[in-house]
Amino acid sequence: MIHTPHVDWFSISTILALLGASFVALLGAVLVPRSARRMFGCVVAVLGFAGGLLTSIWLYVDSTNGHRVIGDAFYRDRWTALGQIIVCGIGLVTALVAAEQIAHRTDDHIAEFFSLLLACAAGMTFFIGSANLMVMFLSLEWFSIALYVMCAIDYDVEGSLEAGLKYLVIGSFGSAALLFGSALVYGSTSRIGFVEIAHVGHAHDTLLVLGLAMIITGLGFKSSAAPFHQWTPDVYQGAPTPVTAFMSAATKVAAFMLAFRVLRTAFPQDEHLWTWALAGIAIASLAVGNFAALVQRNVKRMLAYSSISHAGFLLIGLSAASALGGRAMLYYLVPYSAMAFGSFAIVGARERELNAPVTLDNLAGFGWERPFLGVAMWFFMFGFAGLPLTGGFTGKFYVFAAAYRHGWAWLVVVGVLATLVSLWYYLAVVRAMYMRTNDELRVAVAGGAPPREPLLHAAVAICMIVGVGSLFATQPVIDLARHATSALPF
Amino acid sequence: MITTILIWLPIAAAIVVWALPLSRYATGSLAVLVSLAEVGIWIEQAFRFDFSKHGLQFAQRGGWISDLHVSYHVGVYGFSLWLVGLTVISMAACTAYGFWVGRDRPRAYFGLMLFLTGATVGVFVAQDLLLFYAFFEAMLIPLYVLVGVWGGPGRLGATIKFFIYTAAGSLLMLAALIAYGLHAGTFDLVDGGPSVSRWIFLGFMLAFVIKAPLFPFHGWLPDTYREAPPEVTAVLSGVIAKAGTYGMLRIAITKLPDPTSYYRTLILALAAAALVYGSLLAFRAADLRGVVAYSSLAQSGLIALGLFSGTNLGFDGAVLQMVAHGLVSTSLFLLAGTIERRTTTDQFALLGGMAKGRPALATLLMTCGIISLAVPGSANFAGEFLILAGAFQRAWWWAAIGAGAIVLAAMYMLRAISAVLHEARGSVVTEDALDLRLGELSLIVPLVAGLLLLSAWPAGVSHHSFVGDRPVQTIKGQFK
Numbered sequence: 027m028i029h030t031p032h033v034d035w036f037s038i039s040t041i042l043a044l045l046g047a048s049f050v051a052l053l054g055a056v057l058v059p060r061s062a063r064r065m066f067g068c069v070v071a072v073l074g075f076a077g078g079l080l081t082s083i084w085l086y087v088d089s090t091n092g093h094r095v096i097g098d099a100f101y102r103d104r105w106t107a108l109g110q111i112i113v114c115g116i117g118l119v120t121a122l123v124a125a126e127q128i129a130h131r132t133d134d135h136i137a138e139f140f141s142l143l144l145a146c147a148a149g150m151t152f153f154i155g156s157a158n159l160m161v162m163f164l165s166l167e168w169f170s171i172a173l174y175v176m177c178a179i180d181y182d183v184e185g186s187l188e189a190g191l192k193y194l195v196i197g198s199f200g201s202a203a204l205l206f207g208s209a210l211v212y213g214s215t216s217r218i219g220f221v222e223i224a225h226v227g228h229a230h231d232t233l234l235v236l237g238l239a240m241i242i243t244g245l246g247f248k249s250s251a252a253p254f255h256q257w258t259p260d261v262y263q264g265a266p267t268p269v270t271a272f273m274s275a276a277t278k279v280a281a282f283m284l285a286f287r288v289l290r291t292a293f294p295q296d297e298h299l300w301t302w303a304l305a306g307i308a309i310a311s312l313a314v315g316n317f318a319a320l321v322q323r324n325v326k327r328m329l330a331y332s333s334i335s336h337a338g339f340l341l342i343g344l345s346a347a348s349a350l351g352g353r354a355m356l357y358y359l360v361p362y363s364a365m366a367f368g369s370f371a372i373v374g375a376r377e378r379e380l381n382a383p384v385t386l387d388n389l390a391g392f393g394w395e396r397p398f399l400g401v402a403m404w405f406f407m408f409g410f411a412g413l414p415l416t417g418g419f420t421g422k423f424y425v426f427a428a429a430y431r432h433g434w435a436w437l438v439v440v441g442v443l444a445t446l447v448s449l450w451y452y453l454a455v456v457r458a459m460y461m462r463t464n465d466e467l468r469v470a471v472a473g474g475a476p477p478r479e480p481l482l483h484a485a486v487a488i489c490m491i492v493g494v495g496s497l498f499a500t501q502p503v504i505d506l507a508r509h510a511t512s513a514l515p516f
Numbered sequence: 517m518i519t520t521i522l523i524w525l526p527i528a529a530a531i532v533v534w535a536l537p538l539s540r541y542a543t544g545s546l547a548v549l550v551s552l553a554e555v556g557i558w559i560e561q562a563f564r565f566d567f568s569k570h571g572l573q574f575a576q577r578g579g580w581i582s583d584l585h586v587s588y589h590v591g592v593y594g595f596s597l598w599l600v601g602l603t604v605i606s607m608a609a610c611t612a613y614g615f616w617v618g619r620d621r622p623r624a625y626f627g628l629m630l631f632l633t634g635a636t637v638g639v640f641v642a643q644d645l646l647l648f649y650a651f652f653e654a655m656l657i658p659l660y661v662l663v664g665v666w667g668g669p670g671r672l673g674a675t676i677k678f679f680i681y682t683a684a685g686s687l688l689m690l691a692a693l694i695a696y697g698l699h700a701g702t703f704d705l706v707d708g709g710p711s712v713s714r715w716i717f718l719g720f721m722l723a724f725v726i727k728a729p730l731f732p733f734h735g736w737l738p739d740t741y742r743e744a745p746p747e748v749t750a751v752l753s754g755v756i757a758k759a760g761t762y763g764m765l766r767i768a769i770t771k772l773p774d775p776t777s778y779y780r781t782l783i784l785a786l787a788a789a790a791l792v793y794g795s796l797l798a799f800r801a802a803d804l805r806g807v808v809a810y811s812s813l814a815q816s817g818l819i820a821l822g823l824f825s826g827t828n829l830g831f832d833g834a835v836l837q838m839v840a841h842g843l844v845s846t847s848l849f850l851l852a853g854t855i856e857r858r859t860t861t862d863q864f865a866l867l868g869g870m871a872k873g874r875p876a877l878a879t880l881l882m883t884c885g886i887i888s889l890a891v892p893g894s895a896n897f898a899g900e901f902l903i904l905a906g907a908f909q910r911a912w913w914w915a916a917i918g919a920g921a922i923v924l925a926a927m928y929m930l931r932a933i934s935a936v937l938h939e940a941r942g943s944v945v946t947e948d949a950l951d952l953r954l955g956e957l958s959l960i961v962p963l964v965a966g967l968l969l970l971s972a973w974p975a976g977v978s979h980h981s982f983v984g985d986r987p988v989q990t991i992k993g994q995f996k
Contacts, residue, residue: 350583394621401534412687413657414650420581423646423690427584430694438694442687449683453660453676461664461672500581508583 031097036088037155038100039081040110041148044117047074048144055137064125064133067140068481071121074144075114078151082110086506092513094157098219101155101287103513108356108506109154109283115492116276116363117147119371119485124268126479127374129180139179143272146172150280154287158218159208162284166204166248169280170197173273177265189264196257197247204244210237211292220292229295238293242285242303249281251307251337252314259318262330263383267374270326274333274370275363282340282359286352289344290514297347304345305437311338312444319451325373325384328451329366332410335448336362342441343425346432349508349516354424356507361417361496365406368489372403375482386458393459400459402486407452409493412445417496417503424504518561519574519590519641522600525557526550527634530627540622544615547626551608551633558604565597567980571996572643572706580647585702589643593995595835595981599640599762602842605966606754607633610747612959613850617857619666619745628658632751639759645693645703648767652723653686655756659748667743674736674743681736685726692719696771705766706996710773717775720768721783727760728816730783731790741809746853749805753812754846758838761819765834769823770991776824783824784910788917790817795924799931804852804862807932808845811888814921815841821918822903830906831987836978837899840887840970844896847884847963851877854956855936858949864932869941874951878937880960887967889929890922895967898974 035042051070058066085107092103100106120143128139149169156162174197178190212218214233215226227234246254262270289300315335322328340362343355376384376392376399393400409416422445429437496503529550533543565573575591592600611629619625635658638651656679664675696716697703726733741749769776794814801807815837822834854877855870856862871878890896900922908915952960970977982990 353583408657414654415657419650419653423694424581424584426690427694427698430698435691435695438691442691446680446684446687449680450676453679456661457664457672457675460661461675501579504581504583 034095034102037085037095037102038152040078040085040114040151043077043081044074044114044144044148044151047071047077048141048148050074051137051141051144055135055141058137060133063137067137068121068125071124071140071144072118075118075121075147078114078147079111079118082107082114082151086111094221099157099161100152101157101513104510105283105287105513106155108510109279110151112279112359112363113147113150113154113276116272116279116367117143119367119488120268120272120276122481122485123271123371123374126477126481127268127371127378128266129183135179139176142172142176146176147276150276153280154283156284157220159212160218162288163201163205163208166244167201169277170201170248173197173269173277176269176272177261179269180266185264186266189261192257192264193261200244200247200254203240203247207237207240207244210234210240213237220288223292224294227293227295235296235299238296238300239303241288242300242307245281245285246307249278249285249337249340250334251341252310252334253307255311255314255334255337258334259327259330262333263324263327267326267370267377271367271370271374274329274366278333278337278340278366279359279363282344282355286344286355287514290347290352290516294515301345301347301432304341305434308338308341308345308437309440311335311341312440316444316447320447322451323385323387325386325389325455326370328455329369329373332448332451333366335444336366336410338444339422339425339441342429342437345437346428346434348428348432349511350431351425351428352511352514353504353507354421354428356510357417357424357496357500357504358421360503361409361421361493364489364492364496365409365416365418368402368486368493369406369410371482371486371489372399372406375399375479378477386454389455389458390462391459393456398483399486402490403459404456405490405493407455411449411452414497416493417500418493420497420500517574517576518557519592520576522554522557522561522604523590523634523638523641525634526554526630526637530630530634533623533627533630538623540618543622543626547630548608548612548615550630551604551611554604554633554637555608558601561592562597562601565592565594567594568983570983575643580644584697585704586646586697587644587704588647589704589706590638590641590647591643592641594983595765596640596762598835598839598977598981599758600637602758602839603636603640603755604633605963606751606842606846607636609846609850609959609963610751613747613750613853614745616955616959617853621665625662625666628662632658632662636755636759640762643705645697645705645708645767648705648763649686649690649693652689652759652763655759656682656686659752659756662748663740663744666745666748669743670739671743674739678736678740681726681733685723685733688719689723692716695719705771706994708771710771710994712774713772714775714778717768717772717779720763720772721779724760724763724768725786725820727763728757728820729760729790729813730786730817730820731793731813732786734790734794734813737813738806738809741812742803742805746805746849746856749809750846750849750853753809753849754842757812757816758842761816761823761834761838764820764823765831769826770994773992777826780824780826784821784907784914787817787820787824788914790814791821791918791921792924795921795928798928799924801928802864804855804864804867804932804936805849807928808848808852811925811928812841812845814925815845818900818903818918818921821907821914825903825906825910825914826988827906827909828985828987829902829909831991832978832981832985833899833902833904833906835981836974837896837903839977840895840899840967840974843963843967843970844884844888847880847960847967848888850960850963851881851884854952859942859944861944864935865942866944867936867942868939868945869937870945870949871937872941873947874949876952876957880952880964881937882933883964884967885929885933887971889926893971895970895974898971898978902978
């Protein structure tokens with residue numbers, strides 16, 4: 027007889043809420059008349075994410091003593107809950123932006139899009155809480171497959187299809203690395219639970235170290251850290267902009283939060299190895315992301331490289347491997363997600379207005395034409411560069427402080443120099459939006475007034491509030507992060 | 517509380533200006549009113565300030581990041597009080613100038629000017645390193661846009677140079693302040709003890725010498741001062757540059773005494789180089805803004821000479837000179853702006869003979885020029901005399917170099933005045949170019965009046981900057 031574990035249904039309520047909404051959206055694709063499908067999908071998605079937010083906040087409040095549930099396969103603790111809150115928040119704004127921005131020629135499949143979005147977020151929330159290698163891999167595949175399809179949702183646009191295919195091929199390679207690494211770790215320790223691996227594993231066990239290296243590789247692909255970043259610019263550029271916005275924010279949150287947990291929980295004995303490895307990856311990401319972004323003219327592509335460089339900054343916090351580093355990384359993720367999402371959403375608005383890919387040249391005059399979006403973009407760009415307009419400022423300070431306390435002053439200097447390089451391309455966006463005029467460059471606007479996009483404006487406003495709010499309300503966010511981090515073993 | 521109001525009132529007003537669809541006239545009036553209110557609040561603060569009391573006054577402290585001991589801590593000392601005064605007065609004049617000339621896109625423009633006011637006041641009152649750094653960086657944001665949008669034809673290149681130079685310095689300061697704060701266990705400027713690390717000192721100093729600027733870190737200065745709108749150049753040279761020298765005094769010298777004495781000769785040499793080189797360049801400059809810009813470089817050198825002489829006289833003189841030069845260079849750049857509006861240029865080759873029929877312009881330009889060249893009896897003379905006396909106490913040759921440069925100052929300033937006001941009438945100077953209008957007078961005359969007041973009673977600033985007028989002792993005690 028098969029022994030069925032006790033199921034703590036409440037601990038997976040966020041996932042269930044999102045999955046339930048996903049099924050409803052999918053049913054809508056069949057049962058709801060075509061004209062109402064977009065509306066229906068959006069409402070279902072918003073409700074689903076709101077429900078997910080509610081349950082995950084509840085879980086955060088109610089999970090002071092972190093523990094494993096459901097046959098020790100899943101963590102019910104504040105780390106998981108905070109990750110779920112962030113992912114659901116990103117999903118919510120994605121639903122708003124997608125309702126307007128996913129091309130109307132795909133009206134046939136719009137309900138499926140929302141269904142996939144919800145399923146993808148459900149996978150991510152599962153991924154963040156996974157407590158063993160099996161669940162980790164399954165949930166990784168779960169949200170990745172949804173993302174592959176979402177990237178290719180505009181299937182009659184060449185770039186979108188190409189993005190989906192590229193992501194599929196390279197993403198599968200990353201998943202394979204993760205799976206192989208997990209197999210090696212299991213082979214070395216005959217355990218799959220993170221905690222058990224830590225108990226059984228010996229430092230300097232070659233098989234274990236090899237497995238660890240491949241797990242880091244696999245997670246590196248998902249978090250688009252160099253040198254596992256090759257897919258990022260192409261996929262970010264080709265995918266429909268709301269999907270890019272979602273990916274750049276939510277996938278990073280999921281990948282980094284899981285990476286910190288798995289490394290801290292399962293591999294403390296090899297800490298000196300993986301901290302150095304992560305510092306190396308951080309430097310590679312900072313170098314590749316920043317220098318490649320310098321020469322981009324396409325704004326989506328530039329932001330893709332910028333997201334690689336931010337993976338580097340997050341890795342600085344991660345590589346400190348301390349409670350302070352964990353807090354720093356978590357704190358950084360909040361304004362970063364808001365700014366990344368918001369900036370892609372704004373690019374999406376311009377894209378729709380011009381009906382052409384957005385380049386630095388055809389951004390000219392955008393800031394004056396659409397003042398709210400312009401100011402928001404201004405905030406996001408300066409915030410990315412670590413100027414005191416958004417929480418990006420305190421985030422940078424915090425990760426650098428974590429690295430310094432770890433004894434790595436040189437990593438702080440590298441980070442500071444990388445920030446300096448990044449100023450060049452972030453300012454280029456502001457320069458393009460405000461300091462050149464349309465007449466000067468003869469940008470062809472598709473015609474007529476720009477589309478009214480109340481939902482997109484609302485989403486950008488939420489991102490602004492989170493981004494700027496996290497600068498002024500630093501302590502509350504850090505308190506959240508502190509409670510979440512206390513769920514990990516330090 | 518009053519200190520917090522000084523910082524946040526203009527920033528709140530900036531948000532109001534950005535958010536509400538006010539007319540051009542309403543926007544400008546609101547901005548000018550708020551900047552005048554700032555002046556009023558500052559005067560109130562100055563009257564309530566107790567110059568005989570040790571330590572921070574009007575202090576306020578709130579939490580920001582508790583686990584790293586970063587807090588929102590603001591307050592004023594004697595010398596910061598004068599710099600805040602300089603900021604609010606200069607910013608009021610410059611905002612009013614922007615209103616007078618009717619800048620395009622008024623809501624964006626006045627919002628940025630107000631934001632800049634708040635951020636700059638913040639730099640001078642912040643008593644926490646991260647807060648100081650935040651305001652120091654925040655000043656850059658409006659300046660970047662103000663130069664880049666309302667500047668001259670070469671503005672794009674100028675903004676890039678300006679931003680990259682200053683950001684390079686301040687980012688290394690970020691690394692230095694993290695190192696300082698984590699070693700000291702607090703980021704608070706009042707509580708934090710002294711550090712002996714030379715790296716930390718260099719990190720901070722790089723930011724300050726770029727901002728001030730000192731030779732050879734002044735590469736951004738000529739382009740930016742020429743391309744920016746005149747009132748923004750006035751702010752840059754009159755106020756923003758003082759953030760650099762203020763940082764030297766408040767952080768580098770106070771918190772890092774050992775490295776200060778280790779690098780003293782080097783920095784004195786850089787300061788002397790800035791003084792001489794700036795004066796020579798000013799003598800060669802072909803336009804009025806160029807002369808004032810390079811003379812600002814020279815004056816920054818002089819102020820740094822006073823600060824790093826490490827003597828009572830030097831510190832007193834440096835603070836006085838910061839205020840006096842701030843006022844005089846604000847006035848001179850605004851006057852350069854009024855001349856450009858009448859003649860479209862400030863090239864000496866095209867100007868000349870403007871004094872005839874324009875008595876107000878001639879009088880004001882002459883007065884500012886004469887104060888700027890430190891004629892005996894002027895505020896600048898008092899400042900420079902104190903600085904040179906302080907430098908003399910360190911070693912006689914620093915004073916000798918300084919005195920030589922002051923002779924150069926007389927030469928370049930007189931050359932500039934005669935090239936604009938006297939000589940044959942320039943090709944772009946027409947008969948119907950008006951004298952200064954009432955609006956222009958109403959914003960330049962108060963500045964000049966302030967200068968004359970300071971000339972009459974320089975001790976008002978120099979004896980009221982440090983408790984009991986014993987700067988060296990106060991700094992050794994780290995202003996506690």
